Amino acid sequence: MMDRRKSIQTMILGASASAFAFHSCKTDKGEAAPVEGETAVSTDTKYYGRTxxxxxxxxxxxxxxxxxxxxxxxxxxxxxxxxxxxxxxxxxxxxxxxxxxxxxxxxxxxxxxxxxxxxxxxxxxxxxxxxxxxxxxxxxxxxxxxxxxxxxxxxxxxxxxxxxxxxxxxxxxxxxxxxxxxxxxxxxxGYKGNQPNVWDGVPDDVLKKHGVEYDPEWIAKCVDNSKRNVIAEWDEDGNLLT
Amino acid sequence: MQIKESPEVYDVIIVGSGAGGGMATKQLADAGLNVAVVEAGPFFDPADPKTMTQLKWPYDSPRRGAGTTRAFGEWDQSWGDWEVDGEPYTTEEGTTFKWWRARMLGGRTNHWGRISLRFGPKDFKGKTRDGHGEDWPIGYEDVKPYYDKVDKLIGVFGTNEGRENDPDGFFLPPPKPRLHELFYIKGAKKSGIPVIPGRLSMLTKRINNERGVCFYCGQCGRSCQVYADFSAGSCLIFPAQKSGGKVRLYVNSMVREITTNEEGKATGVSYVSKDDRKEYKLKAKVVVLAASACSSARILLNSKSKQHPNGLGNSSNLVGKYLHDSTGSSGAAFVPDLMNRDVTYNEDGVGGMHVYSPWWGDHSKLDFPRGYHIEVWGGMSQPNYGFGFDQDNFNKLMGFPTGGYGDKLRDEVKRYYGAVIGFGGRGEGLARKENYCEIDETTVDDYGIPVLKFNYKWSDVEVRQAKHMQDTFEEITHNMGGIYLNKPGKDRDYGLHAPGEIIHEVGTTRMGDDPKTSVTNKFNQLHDVDNVFIVDAGPFVSQADKNCTWTILALSWRASDYIIEQLKQQNI
Structure with missing residues (x-):
């Protein structure tokens, strides 16, 4: 399956210079480059989705x-x-x-x-x-x-x-x-969104500026982005194993 | 005009391709059955660049995202909203009902909020709990195995919290809260209101090699091109086709009625093609209705015959009755501590809330019987048409001068960007026989099919529940140091949305053990006609303070298993 996805990615990247996949980790400039395991995303600008x-x-x-x-x-x-x-x-x-x-x-x-x-x-x-x-x-x-x-x-x-x-x-x-x-x-x-990225929470300095903090117990349950491409498996009680 | 009849006899015809129809398609086709799916709208694939709205910028359109032709904004991936061209509906004078229809493969699952909550044990036993309404003929234990399978097949993030009426499941890990959500958590907890991670069907982690993983654009309402959110087309129907299932799609095909034979058994459906405006017939051993609670009721009521003079499955006279939507009241708070946001980071997140409040109330101390949950919105989201309107309202609240123009407008926009938090209370209204849809014999749609007339009024308990929502939002707002905006009072029924507006309509073909007081049995099978099933939200006996889609999916799967078994045993 990995090969199929890679070939689709290459196909799309080859077809248009503006098409891109994205980093699985943050970059300073928010620039994107294809990354193993991620699905390529269309950035077509010819249409705006009208019926x-x-x-x-x-x-x-x-x-x-x-x-x-x-x-x-x-x-x-x-x-x-x-x-x-x-x-x-x-x-x-x-x-x-x-x-x-x-x-x-x-x-x-x-x-x-x-x-x-x-x-x-x-x-x-x-x-x-x-x-x-x-x-x-x-x-x-x-x-x-x-x-x-x-x-x-x-x-x-x-x-x-x-x-x-x-x-x-x-x-x-x-x-x-x-x-x-x-x-x-x-x-x-300064809006930074509308592009493929990986959400990993509010930056520390912003939390400090607004006087709030993450509850460690809550955060422990949240997504570990380094394993986002590892297929989910659970034990019979619903505990995530992967 | 001669009706064109196809010689092929399908094992199953499925009418509608949303959550219920999609799940039935997947299960029945995977079991090797020959399936026809009849959808009233055109084909749709979220990955088609021509119709895609995901990742568009407001300036890609001359109207910058305005909702002129789509009620929820022009990027919303629903073809059809409260109105559909050529397909009217009517309402009884003095009553209101708003009916959202999405005419496209996958139906409303292409744009829905993906809030994927299981009903809990108490939700199936409303009458036992408080004397109102009716119990379901099944309990949580009957549905649990299917909820488990739905979690794993489709994927939903959340956390196991061990809450009695908000069952645990097989969750993907949730995303971390956004900044405004941390404010909400603080504000709600101060009032003893629980807050837990959201439960939404988006893939924060891979579940198979066919679907992509969420890339956090916050636009699930636009339908995901890498299939990282749940839509019935991309996650159920396409996979059923790809794994070699016999699935024939009839799109732009408006079902008029279910056809029957001399014994009164269903033989198939007749439909009008929107392409050539001619009527066609399809034959099948089993007909599965999944056209949405109201559309399926309409098809049954329009399927009159010598054997079923009252409409199909309607010997109880209850088809269309007990129609009920979720209650809803909404609010917004302006939070000065959220002004002057740091815009150096992208907080689009998933297309919905990362946190929410499940129902917490103690009904022995309340003046309404059923509960609600609170949905939260806010943050530095993509500007679209309407962004920056009426900044003076905030200036006024802050005691700054109102009016004027010039460079100060830039400062105002940036000062207030991301400083508003929204609340959506979504709860359970009571199922009442007096609220119903019926056929309006005076009106047909453009295809000559008689339309629905709605008759729906809220009762006092829903209004009192809405008041509780408003008081709660206001209290949470004060706990956050915010200013609650435009609190609606008694004159506006405390902001209670009109029936239908929450788009969770259910109950029109409710299930039960007694054919006199219900339309379907506990396997979603018509009491009157054993080869007709309904797998949308029609068979719901009652709503819960949950959204209905996850339960539609679980019950559709359960009904599909039953259909497969009954066909095997040659019972139908």
Whole structure:
């Protein structure tokens, strides 16, 4: 059986440079290399797991256009004021936030009125105050406008507050979620998961920092990762022998 | 339109390919029987890169993981959720039932939580214990040998704790607790609530050379490509095929009814192919229903004939009755001591809780009869759509200024990442005759098959149990130095989830010794028709404060052994 698995591993590794297996022990960089006994894992990026009906729906949405060019530019400018880019992980534009918001607006049409109406409000306000569209106003002028709509009343349901307050709250949520679900945003957050690894508990310094510790009796029952590839056998009372 | 009849007579037709159908397929095919598996959804293999969602990043999708087309988020590996296109169901006015269906090979086992708890000795004898409901016609000792075999065949991690009603088993070693789980342990123990390692069917250690070992991505809900978690397709049906079993899969095939002969015995099934929308017939010596508690009841009720005017197996008038789901109430706590997490390590772990609380209560001091267990979630998990929404709620709790924008948003996101702990109380509701599903003669699905109408209301005891859950979560939260979020009160039934929402519906074809008060006998065989068996959760007499899958698997195996024996003796 070992040979069969190895040959599958080689096959997959040969087929794609991005396919990989993983270490049975931790590495500093989290880099992975094939290890005897482990099963290779697919890292295909061609698909994102849609059923045919879902894929058709997404293709249709992608062809539709919700925002015109000016609105897309306004969203781009606004999103960078909400969450300014910062080295080394960029900002909303590096995270494709405007494109994400455009798609979500089509995917969840209940947002469209707030988004489209809010963008109109922004230009109307900016034109009235400064004789300029929002995207062409100075950063200080843009902030002056946003300062008037960025605080919602926490005691009142958002739906009962003025459109411009709802618009800003929605945009802020979409900008933050759009950024932190992007490659650069995840790097900024520091999330280390979504890759093959072996869980061996919380590091000691983290336990200390939060003032907790492992109970030795509990830990004694937990998995011994050095034997994870040894086939389990028990005695008749259910005691693990291997 | 002429119905197309296949000349082949199978030994067994199995309707449905989830936990119960998968186990029956494995056991019956391994015994050399010629088996047809009829599944209403398409073929699915967790290892197929085209449909795989495991290890996807949110940015692989334009909607970043949002749940627009899948109720539990777009990576959840369930094709179908509370609604299935073209397959409606109805509810009686003033009642609620939510019905989750997964239309795919392996059914709901592809996305389930893998919480794999045995029922304990008390769980089979509810009436003896407290006067409510009915006892099962079998006891723990009847099922124990099968639980043991299921543990070894499928693999489940956990620990032997010697607890009376949470039986020991043959466990793989559990993973170490995560940081928030250590907080939970501390908080729960302070209130005298037991916490033990989780019991989930994921391979923390190899059990054979066919399945891989867990690589800790925390995504079992996406179904594992190396088959390190239990799904019925990858762990039962594929192995049955690979070891040379005669297993013919009919997918996209919606069973309409069980066909019968003049003597009233089952002769096979008729089904509608979703591909060409034509009706077909298959013949077999034995029919095994494993379509899920409600779907199997629907098939029986739709199988009317001269011999069975009331529907098949329904001489007791109890098919569809005693429908019950687990109770559930959920909560969340914000824990300031978990703010400003160190993100230098990966704490995805397995796709679920590393620790949990089994039921601990003393009913002589409580105002509800049955118990619940507590599931725990939290940690630094993968950001998806919705991540970072409404940070101001936390700012408010911490007394920081709310509103605003700019660089401070980055600081807020990082400050609160991983600082929330969630609780899920999952318990036992009472099986009541008044809660049921029946055929709605006014409505058919897109295949012309009459649909189910649900009639389900919680009683006061379930509401009181939910209140106990909420009070307990709040107490544990305070013990952890946390702030309990949005506690639901009496006006919201203490957060008690609507019937069906915990997706543990059971009881529609309950087992018993008396054909007047039960639908199947203690071997899951219809009292009325001896060559029809039901191996999903329909035959459950009562839920427990446990999840139902491990018991479905054990009872399906037990029923399969009985079928093999009865065929050998030519009794059926």
């Amino acid at each position: 045919p009906a879902e894929a058709e729906r997404d293709a249709k949405l992608k062809e539709e256009q919700l925002f015109n060019e000016h609105e897309m530019e306004t969203i781009a400018v606004l999103s960078e004021v909400i969450l300014p880019p910062k080295e080394p992980h960029g900002g909303p534009l590096e995270a494709d936030v405007p494109e994400f918001i455009e798609f979500i607006g089509k995917d969840m049409p209940q947002m469209q009125n707030t988004l489209l109406g809010g963008l109109m409000w922004l230009d109307h306000k900016s034109n009235t105050d400064y004789g300029l569209e929002f995207k062409s106003a100075s950063l200080d002028q843009q902030k002056e406008i946003l300062d008037q709509i960025c605080i919602q009343d926490m005691e009142v349901p958002l739906d009962d507050q003025p459109l411009q307050i709802q618009f800003f709250a929605l945009m802020k949520n979409l900008v933050v979620t759009g950024y932190y679900t992007s490659k650069v945003g995840i790097a900024d957050l």
